[in-house]
Amino acid sequence: MKAATQVVDTPRLLWTLAALVLTSLPHVMHLPWWPFVLMAFTVSWRLAAITGRYRLPGVVVRLLLAAAGFAGVLLSYRSINGLEAGSALLLVMSALKLTETRYVRDLVVLILISYFLIVTQFLFAQSVFTALAAIPAVWLVTTALMQTASAAPPLAWRRALSRSGILLAQAVPLMIIAFVLFPRFSGPFWAIPRAENAAVTGLSDSMSPGSITELLESEAVAFRVKFDGTPPPRKDRYWRGLVLSNFDGRTWSVFKARDRNLNPDTLQPLSNAIGYEIMLEPHHQHWLFALEQADPASLPRGSYLTNDRRLTRNKPVTQLYQYRVESWPEYSASLTAADWEMRRDTQFDTRLNPRTQELAQQWRSELSSDAEIVNRALYLFRNEQFFYTLSPPALNRDDAVDEFLFQSRRGFCEHYASSFSLLMRAAGVPARVVVGYQGGEVNPYTGHMTIRQSDAHAWSEVWLPDRGWVRVDPTAAVAPARVELGVAGSVPDGETLPSLFRASQLLYNLQLGWDAFNNGWNEWVLGFSRNKQIDFLKLLGMRDPSLRKMLLTMLALIGIVVGLLSVHLLWQSRPRRADALTRLYDRFCRNIAPAEGGRRPAEAPLHFAARVSAAHPERADLIHLVTNLYLDLRYTPNPQTSLSELRRAIRSA
Amino acid sequence: MTMTALPDSQTGAALADVLAALDEIILGKPRQLRLAIACVLARGHLLIEDIPGVGKTTLAHALAATLGLSYQRIQFTSDLLPADIIGVSIFDRESSSFQFHRGPVFAQLVLADEVNRATPKTQSALLEAMEENQVTADGVTHPLPEPFFVVATQNPTYQIGTFPLPESQLDRFLMRIELGYPDPAVEKTLLTGADRRDLVANLQPVMTPEQLTQWQQRVPNVPVTDALVAYVQEIIRYTRESAEFAAGLSPRAGIVLLRAAQAWALMAGHRGVLPEDVQAVAPSVIGHRLRPADEEAPQSSTEIGQYVIDNVAIP
Numbered sequence: 028m029k030a031a032t033q034v035v036d037t038p039r040l041l042w043t044l045a046a047l048v049l050t051s052l053p054h055v056m057h058l059p060w061w062p063f064v065l066m067a068f069t070v071s072w073r074l075a076a077i078t079g080r081y082r083l084p085g086v087v088v089r090l091l092l093a094a095a096g097f098a099g100v101l102l103s104y105r106s107i108n109g110l111e112a113g114s115a116l117l118l119v120m121s122a123l124k125l126t127e128t129r130y131v132r133d134l135v136v137l138i139l140i141s142y143f144l145i146v147t148q149f150l151f152a153q154s155v156f157t158a159l160a161a162i163p164a165v166w167l168v169t170t171a172l173m174q175t176a177s178a179a180p181p182l183a184w185r186r187a188l189s190r191s192g193i194l195l196a197q198a199v200p201l202m203i204i205a206f207v208l209f210p211r212f213s214g215p216f217w218a219i220p221r222a223e224n225a226a227v228t229g230l231s232d233s234m235s236p237g238s239i240t241e242l243l244e245s246e247a248v249a250f251r252v253k254f255d256g257t258p259p260p261r262k263d264r265y266w267r268g269l270v271l272s273n274f275d276g277r278t279w280s281v282f283k284a285r286d287r288n289l290n291p292d293t294l295q296p297l298s299n300a301i302g303y304e305i306m307l308e309p310h311h312q313h314w315l316f317a318l319e320q321a322d323p324a325s326l327p328r329g330s331y332l333t334n335d336r337r338l339t340r341n342k343p344v345t346q347l348y349q350y351r352v353e354s355w356p357e358y359s360a361s362l363t364a365a366d367w368e369m370r371r372d373t374q375f376d377t378r379l380n381p382r383t384q385e386l387a388q389q390w391r392s393e394l395s396s397d398a399e400i401v402n403r404a405l406y407l408f409r410n411e412q413f414f415y416t417l418s419p420p421a422l423n424r425d426d427a428v429d430e431f432l433f434q435s436r437r438g439f440c441e442h443y444a445s446s447f448s449l450l451m452r453a454a455g456v457p458a459r460v461v462v463g464y465q466g467g468e469v470n471p472y473t474g475h476m477t478i479r480q481s482d483a484h485a486w487s488e489v490w491l492p493d494r495g496w497v498r499v500d501p502t503a504a505v506a507p508a509r510v511e512l513g514v515a516g517s518v519p520d521g522e523t524l525p526s527l528f529r530a531s532q533l534l535y536n537l538q539l540g541w542d543a544f545n546n547g548w549n550e551w552v553l554g555f556s557r558n559k560q561i562d563f564l565k566l567l568g569m570r571d572p573s574l575r576k577m578l579l580t581m582l583a584l585i586g587i588v589v590g591l592l593s594v595h596l597l598w599q600s601r602p603r604r605a606d607a608l609t610r611l612y613d614r615f616c617r618n619i620a621p622a623e624g625g626r627r628p629a630e631a632p633l634h635f636a637a638r639v640s641a642a643h644p645e646r647a648d649l650i651h652l653v654t655n656l657y658l659d660l661r662y663t664p665n666p667q668t669s670l671s672e673l674r675r676a677i678r679s680a
Numbered sequence: 681m682t683m684t685a686l687p688d689s690q691t692g693a694a695l696a697d698v699l700a701a702l703d704e705i706i707l708g709k710p711r712q713l714r715l716a717i718a719c720v721l722a723r724g725h726l727l728i729e730d731i732p733g734v735g736k737t738t739l740a741h742a743l744a745a746t747l748g749l750s751y752q753r754i755q756f757t758s759d760l761l762p763a764d765i766i767g768v769s770i771f772d773r774e775s776s777s778f779q780f781h782r783g784p785v786f787a788q789l790v791l792a793d794e795v796n797r798a799t800p801k802t803q804s805a806l807l808e809a810m811e812e813n814q815v816t817a818d819g820v821t822h823p824l825p826e827p828f829f830v831v832a833t834q835n836p837t838y839q840i841g842t843f844p845l846p847e848s849q850l851d852r853f854l855m856r857i858e859l860g861y862p863d864p865a866v867e868k869t870l871l872t873g874a875d876r877r878d879l880v881a882n883l884q885p886v887m888t889p890e891q892l893t894q895w896q897q898r899v900p901n902v903p904v905t906d907a908l909v910a911y912v913q914e915i916i917r918y919t920r921e922s923a924e925f926a927a928g929l930s931p932r933a934g935i936v937l938l939r940a941a942q943a944w945a946l947m948a949g950h951r952g953v954l955p956e957d958v959q960a961v962a963p964s965v966i967g968h969r970l971r972p973a974d975e976e977a978p979q980s981s982t983e984i985g986q987y988v989i990d991n992v993a994i995p
Contacts, residue, residue: 178923178973628993631956663952664903 033131037077038181039174043134044070046171050144050164051118057151058115059103066122073125084126092123114147134175141168155548166195200588208581210574211557229310230268230462233280234485239441243417245480248308249464250316251546252476255302259356261466262510265498266316266478268463270335272372276379277427279445279460282371286339289332291323297357306549307348313339316463318354319498325353336360347553362495372457375449380428387453397456397491401499404450408443408504412436415506443501444485457490466513472543608670612657615677619650632658652676695947697886698746705742705879706735708866712857714947715964716743721899721943724854724936725810725830732835734859737793740831741880744789747892748885752787756798762805766815780817785809788825788889792832796842803845807852827892854936855964856981902942903952910995911955912938918992919970926971933969940965955994962989
């Protein structure tokens with residue numbers, strides 16, 4: 028049966044189009060609009076062509092279209108390499124392939140591309156949603172493949188869907204077995220290419236007024252944490268991310284220079300370590316998060332601490348990344364700091380924010396020590412009319428800190444951290460801004476802690492001669508609730524909450540449940556790494572799981588499942604258990620003339636009798652007798668003979 | 681094959697005589713003759729498809745003569761109108777009313793010769809009559825004679841100037857058979873012996889229409905066991921599941937297959953329908969009801985039927 032060279036017919040075309048369109052549509056989220064317009068155009072063209080009134084384009088038009096599509100991708104991305112350009116090219120070319128679908132095999136090509144389009148979704152995101160959305164997509168595409176590639180006429184859609192559903196259901200055990208047992212390779216063996224302009228909410232390496240507001244409104248998860256023991260109290264949960272040492276009067280940014288590794292001797296623990304595991308959502312950056320202060324001896328492989336105590340990884344985090352760290356809640360850092368560092372962290376643009384400078388210099392002349400200056404600044408924030416609000420008035424471009432400190436006095440962490448650090452620098456105290464997250468919420472369903480983008484926070488660090496670098500959180504001076512209760516607890520009455528979820532208990536609980544589910548997904552599906560796999564297999568009773576053992580077990584289990592399915596199929600299509608009469612007759616047919624090979628399944632008894640009698644005339648009478656008895660017993664409602672008579676007749680031979 | 685299984689004392693003489701009489705006229709085609717009679721017994725209609733001159737018309741005529749049926753031949757042409765078949769109403773001056781003048785279809789055996797040369801409109805007039813066993817003209821229904829049997833002949837469709845019967849209308853015929861060329865010995869007799877048409881003219885009926893009706897009534901009573909029904913079901917299932925065919929057999933096809941097998945069993949004198957009976961009629965009954973899925977499947981209708989039979993195990 029050759030279906031491949033069969034000419035395209037309407038039902039097959041419709042199934043293929045359904046598969047292609049449904050698997051292309053989700054790409055709307057990360058590709059430009061024009062490939063979809065192109066696809067709509069070719070789909071309509073192909074549909075018009077099946078009516079016979081229009082023709083598919085000739086080879087010249089097709090070549091022109093292909094060239095235009097190629098150029099379109101190049102124009103959009105300046106490349107055909109990379110995840111997005113590649114996906115766009117795939118989409119464009121599959122849309123164009125439609126214009127040359129004449130035979131069924133062309134449709135099959137498109138359906139296989141549809142499978143590929145489903146897979147490419149996972150290169151962009153690996154969330155539960157992506158996986159859930161893939162299920163109906165795979166179902167539809169498989170149905171389309173079944174309907175199109177088969178030589179038999181397409182089934183009714185309900186029947187087709189149920190049949191392919193059964194097919195896929197049979198594949199589920201194989202999928203689970205392969206998932207659990209297929210060896211995981213660590214390393215960049217199949218690293219997912221980075222999405223160039225994937226819009227990921229998260230911290231950036233600079234901070235200017237307003238840059239954190241967007242984060243505070245986002246419920247997106249930054250990372251999840253599982254503590255070995257009880258988590259430290261909320262007010263101590265400062266998740267250190269980036270250190271911003273450069274200040275241009277308005278924007279704080281990371282000091283761009285080659286990172287120097289931290290000298291571990293400059294760090295002294297003052298308390299016991301707390302161990303925990305972080306599952307970091309991909310943010311496509313190099314930095315990692317850890318509670319202040321991470322123990323340099325406990326870092327995950329491929330990461331290091333810089334001398335300003337940022338935890339940094341060699342490679343950007345493009346997939347869910349799971350790592351384990353230990354931190355000391357109490358520590359002392361850099362009692363002896365380098366001169367260049369001191370110089371860098373006291374620099375500021377003297378032309379901007381004159382009133383701030385004036386105030387700082389006034390403090391410097393009045394007060395005797397750096398610590399007193401710090402306290403003076405905190406006293407200012409605490410006792411003057413400063414307000415914590417998420418909707419502060421806009422600040423003027425150049426002298427933003429002046430304007431904030433002396434006029435608006437309304438803001439949140441970034442305003443306070445920024446103006447505090449500048450005050451310190453102006454007073455000659457080395458200071459910098461640290462951004463990261465503060466707080467986190469324990470999920471009551473699983474016990475893990477979730478840190479969302481809305482927990483983003485900025486604070487300051489000042490260097491004091493006898494204590495080294497010390498964390499100072501000016502926001503806490505203005506709104507102690509921010510660090511004790513989180514953003515939601517610290518917003519003044521009457522100000523709308525940034526998140527809908529905080530508004531209703533039900534929605535909040537739903538969000539917690541969803542978070543718990545995602546945590547499980549991350550932990551057991553995305554985070555099912557080599558180590559986790561080995562632990563899990565040990566738990567299941569496999570002693571010393573080696574690569575070889577895993578592969579063999581996998582093959583054996585797949586064999587068992589396929590075997591069971593085959594047995595089931597065979598059992599379903601088994602010949603009905605022959606009754607005594609049929610068995611008797613069949614045995615007779617086999618034995619009467621072995622040279623003739625017995626009765627063929629489709630051979631009627633009389634025809635068999637004639638054939639065998641012709642070959643063995645000496646047995647003709649017996650054969651006829653037995654055949655007639657059998658036919659009488661089997662095909663007349665009131666046989667004139669009995670089974671025992673037949674048995675006797677056969678035995679007499 | 682010399683063997684007749686399970687002879688039934690009641691059967692026999694009459695049908696055997698019919699066969700013997702026909703064998704005299706149509707030489708060397710006992711199988712087709714038996715199928716034709718089985719078709720009559722099963723109250724079906726017969727389509728004979730072959731090139732001109734192999735004895736299609738003679739077979740129909742001889743059948744009518746042997747069974748004692750009134751006979752009408754309609755030569756189908758491209759300008760034949762429905763009224764030429766079923767009849768017309770003509771105004772009668774004396775009674776001042778329309779009188780229906782019956783057309784040639786009012787006969788017990790109608791030979792529709794070269795049915796594919798007429799237009800579809802005319803063809804369907806005949807096919808409607810076959811389906812309904814009655815004719816309606818000017819709002820008046822006229823029942824057709826009993827028994828009523830149509831033998832249609834058809835030239836192979838590749839000949840010029842023909843309207844091949846559409847698949848839906850092929851279904852109206854219980855069987856489709858081909859006669860084929862005679863073998864050399866038979867050919868010699870045909871060339872040297874008497875004119876077949878004269879022989880037909882001299883044929884004496886061996887059965888009355890009433891007797892034929894009685895035989896027809898016995899067909900549905902030929903016993904069928906579950907084992908045999910299972911076999912027929914297997915055949916149907918195979919045609920529906922096999923990729924060789926564009927569509928499987930309809931339930932009606934299954935019913936008429938069983939009916940034809942019963943007729944065959946009755947003629948063979950079997951006390952119940954045997955798989956052999958099904959196999960004997962199946963190629964003619966199901967062949968024209970199945971359409972091959974593509975060029976690699978068997979093509980001719982007899983081949984298709986035989987292909988099915990060869991591939992279905994007898995349960």
